Amino acid sequence: MKYSLVLPCKDEEQTIGICIQKAKNAFKKLRITDYEIIVIDNNSIDYSATLAAQLNVRVIREPLQGYGAALQKGFTSANGSYIIMCDADDTYNLEELPLLIKHTEYDIVIGNRFNHKMQRGAMSFMHRYIGNPLFSKLSKLFFKIPCTDIHSGFRIIKKDALTRLNLQSSGMEIASEMLIKAQQLNMYIKEVNITYHKRVGKSKMRSFNDGWRHLKMMLLYAPIYLFLIPGSVCVLVGFLLMISLLFMTLTISNISTDIHFMIVGSILAILGYQLVMLWLYTQTYRIIQLHEHDRIVEYIHNKITLEKTAGIGLGMIGISIIGGVVMLASRMLSDVGLVNSIKFSILIFTIMVIGVLTIASGFMLSILGNKR
Numbered sequence: 001m002k003y004s005l006v007l008p009c010k011d012e013e014q015t016i017g018i019c020i021q022k023a024k025n026a027f028k029k030l031r032i033t034d035y036e037i038i039v040i041d042n043n044s045i046d047y048s049a050t051l052a053a054q055l056n057v058r059v060i061r062e063p064l065q066g067y068g069a070a071l072q073k074g075f076t077s078a079n080g081s082y083i084i085m086c087d088a089d090d091t092y093n094l095e096e097l098p099l100l101i102k103h104t105e106y107d108i109v110i111g112n113r114f115n116h117k118m119q120r121g122a123m124s125f126m127h128r129y130i131g132n133p134l135f136s137k138l139s140k141l142f143f144k145i146p147c148t149d150i151h152s153g154f155r156i157i158k159k160d161a162l163t164r165l166n167l168q169s170s171g172m173e174i175a176s177e178m179l180i181k182a183q184q185l186n187m188y189i190k191e192v193n194i195t196y197h198k199r200v201g202k203s204k205m206r207s208f209n210d211g212w213r214h215l216k217m218m219l220l221y222a223p224i225y226l227f228l229i230p231g232s233v234c235v236l237v238g239f240l241l242m243i244s245l246l247f248m249t250l251t252i253s254n255i256s257t258d259i260h261f262m263i264v265g266s267i268l269a270i271l272g273y274q275l276v277m278l279w280l281y282t283q284t285y286r287i288i289q290l291h292e293h294d295r296i297v298e299y300i301h302n303k304i305t306l307e308k309t310a311g312i313g314l315g316m317i318g319i320s321i322i323g324g325v326v327m328l329a330s331r332m333l334s335d336v337g338l339v340n341s342i343k344f345s346i347l348i349f350t351i352m353v354i355g356v357l358t359i360a361s362g363f364m365l366s367i368l369g370n371k372r
Contacts, residue, residue, distance in 0.1 A: 003027070003035040003101075004080030007088040008070035013046040014200050015090035020055045022090075026097035038077055039088070042070040048088075068167070068174030075162055084156050091122065092154040093195050100156045100192060107161040107187035108178070110147060111154035111194035122198045126207065135214055139176070142222040143183045147191050151175050151214070154194060161187055173213040180221045227279035234272025241265030242347050246340075262343050266350040273354050277361045284368040300365070309362025316355030323348040 005023050009016055020037055027035050037057040041049040043065055053059045062073040071085055082104055086092050092111065100109045113123070114132070123132075132151055139145040153175065165181045167174055182189060219226040242265040245258050283297040327344050 001034055001036055001079040001081070003032060003082050003084060004074075004078035005035065005037045005084040005086065005094075006040065006071060006074030006078060007038065007052075007086060008040045008042055008067055008074065009044060009048050009052070009088040010042040010070070011044045011046045011048060012088040012201070013044075013048045013051055016048050016088050017051050017055060018090050019086070019088050019094055020052065020057055022094035023086075023097065026095050029095075030098055030101065032101075036079060038074050040070040040074045042066070064170060066170040068169040068171050068177075071174055072167060072170075075167075078159070081159050082156055083159055083162055085153065086155075087153045089199050089201070091197050091199050093197065096194050099194060100154070103190045103192060104156060104158075105188075106190040107158050108182055109156045109190045109192065110149070110179075111152050112147070112149045112191045113152055113194060113196035114149050115193045117193060117195040119195065119197045122196045131207070131211055135176070135211075135218075138215075138218055139179065142218055142225060143180050145179050145183045146189055147179060149191070150179050152194075169213075169217065171213050172210040173217040176214045176217045177221075180218070184221075223279045223282040227275045227282065231272040231275025231277075231279065234268045234275065236272075238265045238267070238269030238272060238350075242269070242343075242350065246343055246347065259342055259346070262346045266346050269350055270353055270357070273357060277357065277364075280361070281364060281368065284365065304362075306362045306366040309365070310359050313355045313357075313359035313362065316351050316358065320348040320352035320355065323351075 007016070007019060012019075016039065020039075023037055027033070039049070039052040039057055039059045041052075041059055041061045043061075043063065049059050049061070058077075060073060060077055062070045064073075074085070075083060082101075084097070084100070086094055096111070100111060103109045114128075118128075132149065136148055136150050139147065139150045151172075155178075157178070161182070164185060165178060167177055167181070169177045179189065242262055245262050245265070250257050250261055280297065280300065287297060324345070327341055327348070330341075
């Protein structure tokens with residue numbers, strides 16, 4: 001079997017027959033006979049499955065609800081060397097299969113809906129001009145995915161490439177997961193222009209929930225943007241705020257707000273430091289699980305041992321203790337003001353907390369390093 005067409009289906013009795021017939025027409029036009037069509041019945045309550053069975057295609061039931069779950073059931077059931085995925089609502093024109101099949105030298109071929117061929121009213125204003133373009137631009141920024149339409153549901157992927165991806169998603173975000181992992185594994189991706197038609201019947205897409213799941217998927221695979229960059233900014237801003245307020249007074253409406261902003265700076269510094277450590281944990285986990293390489297993380301594991309990390313943390317704690325003693329002595333023996341002593345205390349206690357976090361992080365990284 002060379003080609004397997006997987007059609008995830010949930011209450012599509014109005015269009016499932018049209019999709020199957022268009023697919024058969026396309027294969028006939030290409031003179032391809034070694035193909036199969038698989039309809040994944042995802043708990044339909046109408047006659048979708050019955051109609052599909054009457055057209056002599058394989059019908060498989062997937063009780064776990066979700067677009068991704070239905071697709072994965074189809075992927076594992078497919079016998080073809082090339083897997084074609086397409087929605088069963090006739091928004092994609094399956095007679096355009098030749099446009100994708102002629103590029104099967106690529107690992108993944110994806111149909112791009114955002115061109116002059118899109119039918120008027122096929123996509124809402126929010127999805128067409130805001131949601132989809134935004135996510136596509138984020139995918140290029142985070143992962144350098146060379147696609148304009150990362151959410152397109154009309155694709156061909158090689159069976160061996162699909163196996164390597166080890167997809168996990170059960171919802172709409174499987175579309176993003178597929179391309180993110182493909183790009184990380186240096187697979188070859190091709191995008192071709194296709195038509196996109198107005199949907200028949202009610203859409204099952206939940207804009208906010210599905211959008212959030214796509215965004216969450218991207219952030220989970222982009223720890224630099226989720227943890228490292230925000231964390232580094234927080235640490236920098238937090239310490240600059242605390243150090244600058246040691247030597248200046250900040251008043252708003254003739255009210256001194258030094259201590260308040262010192263506390264804000266302390267919270268930012270501690271929060272940011274923890275975010276940076278989460279980035280380090282995440283990258284270490286990815287090296288272990290996905291066998292990826294990261295020079296910075298590998299250098300940290302090779303050069304900064306548990307003993308060195310513990311030494312750095314203890315040093316920071318020692319400095320903060322000494323600072324606290326000096327501050328207390330100065331307060332007792334001189335006229336150091338209460339406000340200045342409180343500001344200095346906030347800074348040294350921030351350093352102490354970061355020292356404790358450094359020691360804890362050293363143990364955590366040591367555990368992960370031993371696993372590696």
